[in-house]
Amino acid sequence: MLLRSLSLLFLFASQLTAAETASSLEQKAHALFFKGMISKSIQAYKNALQLDPNAASVYLNLSCAFRALSDPASSLDALDRALVLRPGDPDIMAEAAWALRHLGNHSEAVRRFEEALKISPNHLNALLGLGVSRLEGGQAEESVPAFKRVCELRPNFGGSVYFLYRAYRKIGRIEEANQQYALALRRDWTLREEESAIIKAPSSPQKLPELKLTSIVPLDTADRTSAIRVGLWSSAIGRPPALGVLELESGGPFRVVGTKSGKILAAGQPGERWTVRASKNGLTLSSTVGTQIEGILHGIAFEPDGPTSTFLVQDVRVPDGDFKTVPSREFRGSLTFYPERRGAKFFAVNELPLDEYLLGVLPSEMPSIWPLEGLKAQAVIARNYALLKKSSMRAHMRNHYNICDSQHCQVYQGVKAEKERTNQAVRETAGKLLYFGDQLVYSYYFSTCGGVVQSSRDMPGWGNHAYLHGKADLEGGADSAMTSPWEFNLWLKSVPASNCNDPALIPNSEYRWLRIVSAGALERKLRKFRLGKIKEIIPLSRASSGRLTEVLVRGTRRNAVIKREHQIRNLLGEESLRSTLFMVEAHAKTSGPPAEFWFYGGGWGHGIGLCQAGAAGLAKNSNKTYEEILAFYYEGSRVGEQK
Ligand SMILES: [Zn+2]
Numbered sequence: 020m021l022l023r024s025l026s027l028l029f030l031f032a033s034q035l036t037a038a039e040t041a042s043s044l045e046q047k048a049h050a051l052f053f054k055g056m057i058s059k060s061i062q063a064y065k066n067a068l069q070l071d072p073n074a075a076s077v078y079l080n081l082s083c084a085f086r087a088l089s090d091p092a093s094s095l096d097a098l099d100r101a102l103v104l105r106p107g108d109p110d111i112m113a114e115a116a117w118a119l120r121h122l123g124n125h126s127e128a129v130r131r132f133e134e135a136l137k138i139s140p141n142h143l144n145a146l147l148g149l150g151v152s153r154l155e156g157g158q159a160e161e162s163v164p165a166f167k168r169v170c171e172l173r174p175n176f177g178g179s180v181y182f183l184y185r186a187y188r189k190i191g192r193i194e195e196a197n198q199q200y201a202l203a204l205r206r207d208w209t210l211r212e213e214e215s216a217i218i219k220a221p222s223s224p225q226k227l228p229e230l231k232l233t234s235i236v237p238l239d240t241a242d243r244t245s246a247i248r249v250g251l252w253s254s255a256i257g258r259p260p261a262l263g264v265l266e267l268e269s270g271g272p273f274r275v276v277g278t279k280s281g282k283i284l285a286a287g288q289p290g291e292r293w294t295v296r297a298s299k300n301g302l303t304l305s306s307t308v309g310t311q312i313e314g315i316l317h318g319i320a321f322e323p324d325g326p327t328s329t330f331l332v333q334d335v336r337v338p339d340g341d342f343k344t345v346p347s348r349e350f351r352g353s354l355t356f357y358p359e360r361r362g363a364k365f366f367a368v369n370e371l372p373l374d375e376y377l378l379g380v381l382p383s384e385m386p387s388i389w390p391l392e393g394l395k396a397q398a399v400i401a402r403n404y405a406l407l408k409k410s411s412m413r414a415h416m417r418n419h420y421n422i423c424d425s426q427h428c429q430v431y432q433g434v435k436a437e438k439e440r441t442n443q444a445v446r447e448t449a450g451k452l453l454y455f456g457d458q459l460v461y462s463y464y465f466s467t468c469g470g471v472v473q474s475s476r477d478m479p480g481w482g483n484h485a486y487l488h489g490k491a492d493l494e495g496g497a498d499s500a501m502t503s504p505w506e507f508n509l510w511l512k513s514v515p516a517s518n519c520n521d522p523a524l525i526p527n528s529e530y531r532w533l534r535i536v537s538a539g540a541l542e543r544k545l546r547k548f549r550l551g552k553i554k555e556i557i558p559l560s561r562a563s564s565g566r567l568t569e570v571l572v573r574g575t576r577r578n579a580v581i582k583r584e585h586q587i588r589n590l591l592g593e594e595s596l597r598s599t600l601f602m603v604e605a606h607a608k609t610s611g612p613p614a615e616f617w618f619y620g621g622g623w624g625h626g627i628g629l630c631q632a633g634a635a636g637l638a639k640n641s642n643k644t645y646e647e648i649l650a651f652y653y654e655g656s657r658v659g660e661q662k
């Protein structure tokens with residue numbers, strides 16, 4: 020009797036704490052999931068369900084964990100149990116239908132997607148799934164309306180057009196397929212990996228269009244005493260190019276000066292065409308008026324006599340097997356050519372006043388049609404960034420320049436890129452810089468955050484700056500979508516509100532994207548790890564914004580852990596992924612290792628600092644000034660005059 024009442028008491032006590040315990044177990048399971056300990060998270064979710072068998076959220080998160088382990092049958096089972104508790108929820112119905120599609124049951128998947136769409140006719144995940152299931156189930160013709168609807172609803176999502184292309188190709192409507200494909204590429208250049216498989220790249224070097232000299236006006240607000248040196252035609256990782264030949268002409272008189280001796284070697288006039296050529300015994304200079312200088316082993320500078328002329332550089336070629344042509348450009352300021360390996364190759368540096376440099380940066384970094392206050396915010400931070408590169412981040416100094424012209428530093432394309440509205444933004448912010456206390460702000464920026472800005476201290480190598488902290492790109496928004504695996508999944512597959520979610524501003528699929536990478540392509544990309552066939556891609560850790568910091572790739576022979584933002588982006592797609600803010604699903608044929616990996620992602624860029632699309636959104640939709648925009652992204656900072 021005593022024993023019985025004791026056990027009753029025990030039962031009563033455990034029921035009393037049941038609700039709290041189930042919820043804390045669920046939280047523990049979320050943490051395990053986000054750390055890549057998926058099997059352990061499944062056990063923790065199951066334990067939570069023992070205490071509270073009616074917790075729909077636990078079933079939903081459990082379904083995510085099973086999906087992460089490529090177990091669609093168990094995932095479907097968990098989703099069906101959640102549906103009993105939350106009947107008619109279109110998010111759950113759509114995911115259950117996707118699980119059926121993963122199991123190869125296309126007809127049942129179609130039925131379930133249609134059911135979800137009856138409740139929520141514009142449900143994006145359901146529409147996309149309906150199209151995909153029909154297409155793969157042999158109903159290509161019937162898949163077209165679903166994909167068309169996704170295109171209408173999400174004009175800035177390249178993936179939808181891509182599927183339309185796949186459908187037309189299957190039906191044999193090749194012309195329409197090609198049209199859609201061209202459109203898809205315009206919206207999302209990362210789809211090019213498919214293109215390279217279809218279209219063979221031309222083998223002969225293409226002739227680039229001839230440019231003509233522009234008449235320029237010197238920027239009246241530019242401080243001519245402070246110049247910046249820019250490394251031209253740099254690679255995406257900031258390496259100087261190996262130039263072989265280059266031809267140039269000038270809009271005004273100029274001098275040719277040896278940088279080591281300081282001696283004037285020649286004087287030039289407009290209309291003359293000069294050639295710089297690499298050779299085994301130093302650089303050779305020649306001109307159409309008969310000048311010939313040979314054996315140049317140090318830098319050689321072309322200096323204009325005044326600020327009203329430019330140098331037009333045509334026919335720049337790099338000795339890459341056959342000579343490869345690089346784009347013609349036109350520059351304010353001076354040009355210096357530095358020989359390397361005793362003149363077997365050379366690279367080029369453009370020196371010009373800081374603000375005239377900004378004229379060629381702004382339109383390359385932000386569309387000139389964007390709101391003026393957004394452009395002005397960009398002008399201030401591009402100025403900050405260039406000054407910091409010059410004074411303290413001296414990565415390029417051994418090559419005699421402060422900053423390179425590729426995305427490694429900030430993109431600069433010279434005079435031909437200049438636009439009136441971006442020039443106006445530079446002029447109207449002349450002398451303005453962004454400070455935190457009396458220090459220049461490290462004004463990192465990127466294209467689109469996808470809804471959440473990343474804090475710098477979460478990412479190795481980015482420094483711990485108080486003004487670079489993580490937050491929602493929306494006044495009053497939640498600073499993380501990682502509340503649970505299920506919520507995170509919904510967040511990445513939908514188009515949540517945010518300053519940078521404005522299809523009128525970003526026509527490319529930058530806010531939300533879908534990349535489909537074949538297992539074969541990934542195996543080629545990860546060849547050096549000798550993984551064998553790739554079985555799974557499992558996120559091991561995420562920063563608080565949701566961006567991945569560590570990914571485990573499991574192969575049939577061995578595993579690899581990929582760390583660091585640029586590695587994760589570059590290694591997990593033939594073309595690099597837009598960001599590390601993504602989740603990944605393995606798509607199997609029916610059995611065996613996965614055939615494809617689908618990356619559902621958000622945003623473009625590293626996510627630290629200012630979100631360019633968000634800055635434009637704040638200017639356009641919230642009427643913010645550039646000072647307010649900068650204060651939003653770099654909290655605690657203020658705009659001040661250059662000291
Ligand atoms: Zn650089």
Ligand SMILES: [Zn+2]
Nearest residue numbers: 468519630633
């Ligand atoms: Zn944003």
